[in-house]
Amino acid sequence: MVCDVSTKVLPPPAPEPLAPLIDAHTHLDACGARDADDVAAILDRAGAVGVQAVVTIADDLAAARWAAAAAGWDDRVYAAVGLHPTRADALDDAARAELETLAAEPRVVAVGETGMDLYWPGRLDGCADPATQVEAFAWHIDLAKRLGKPLMIHNRDADAAVLDVLRAEGAPETVIFHCFSSGPEMARSCADAGWYLSLSGTVSFRNARELRAAAPLIPADQLLVETDAPFLTPHPYRGARNEPYCLPYTVRALAELLDRPAGDVAADSSANARRVYNLTY
Numbered sequence: 001m002v003c004d005v006s007t008k009v010l011p012p013p014a015p016e017p018l019a020p021l022i023d024a025h026t027h028l029d030a031c032g033a034r035d036a037d038d039v040a041a042i043l044d045r046a047g048a049v050g051v052q053a054v055v056t057i058a059d060d061l062a063a064a065r066w067a068a069a070a071a072g073w074d075d076r077v078y079a080a081v082g083l084h085p086t087r088a089d090a091l092d093d094a095a096r097a098e099l100e101t102l103a104a105e106p107r108v109v110a111v112g113e114t115g116m117d118l119y120w121p122g123r124l125d126g127c128a129d130p131a132t133q134v135e136a137f138a139w140h141i142d143l144a145k146r147l148g149k150p151l152m153i154h155n156r157d158a159d160a161a162v163l164d165v166l167r168a169e170g171a172p173e174t175v176i177f178h179c180f181s182s183g184p185e186m187a188r189s190c191a192d193a194g195w196y197l198s199l200s201g202t203v204s205f206r207n208a209r210e211l212r213a214a215a216p217l218i219p220a221d222q223l224l225v226e227t228d229a230p231f232l233t234p235h236p237y238r239g240a241r242n243e244p245y246c247l248p249y250t251v252r253a254l255a256e257l258l259d260r261p262a263g264d265v266a267a268d269s270s271a272n273a274r275r276v277y278n279l280t281y
């Protein structure tokens with residue numbers, strides 16, 4: 001994600017524990033972690049409220065190197081590597097070669113985040129244009145297929161474009177839409193295709209009407225949950241700094257929306273995460 005995170009607001013208090021949970025998409029480096037001690041401290045805070053493992057995501061090459069290393073520092077951390085669609089301009093031959101090597105590492109459990117972002121072009125200096133994003137997305141799809149690893153998709157204001165590229169290239173066996181924020185029609189298309197939809201704090205936002213109408217359409221065995229920390233802090237702490245320990249807030253808001261026990265949503269989503277990422281812990 002590319003967005004502003006306030007550093008002036010106090011961090012949210014620790015939620016009531018809810019276990020077992022797996023944070024399917026987070027950015028430990030953007031949460032401020034530099035070394036193994038920092039990573040352990042974040043995972044200790046998460047573990048204290050039931051978040052047992054996280055997948056930390058890279059959005060550029062330096063972050064990819066860091067994420068793959070972090071997955072080796074701590075048993076509770078796995079990684080995904082790729083170039084964020086807004087940074088698709090950086091996908092030169094050297095970047096491709098390095099990403100291929102990193103993505104093949106055993107604790108790198110997905111390729112991404114990749115996909116399409118039609119919000120930032122024209123708003124963010126240096127953001128890759130849509131045509132460049134399509135080309136990079138296609139390359140990541142091919143890499144995921146060759147490695148037999150899940151594809152982690154970032155989709156911002158780009159439902160039709162993402163589906164077009166997936167159809168044109170042929171989707172890999174396992175596809176995850178991270179921070180799924182679209183409406184019912186897109187949820188149905190993805191669910192019918194057998195793809196996984198990962199919900200973030202946005203599902204707890206009262207004004208996210210389309211998403212809140214879509215969430216009940218996600219089959220229980222295709223649902224993941226994530227923080228996308230340090231971004232998208234769940235209600236009522238919107239605007240504060242997010243971290244994996246905040247995941248129970250999102251899952252409780254989702255459970256209320258689905259009218260299901262929070263423990264069941266936690267158990268389903270973590271079983272799905274274990275299966276989809278082939279987690280070994």
Ligand SMILES: [Zn+2]
Pocket residue numbers: 001025026027057113228
């Ligand atoms: Zn992200």
Ligand SMILES: [Zn+2]
Pocket residue numbers: 001113154155178179
């Ligand atoms: Zn994203």
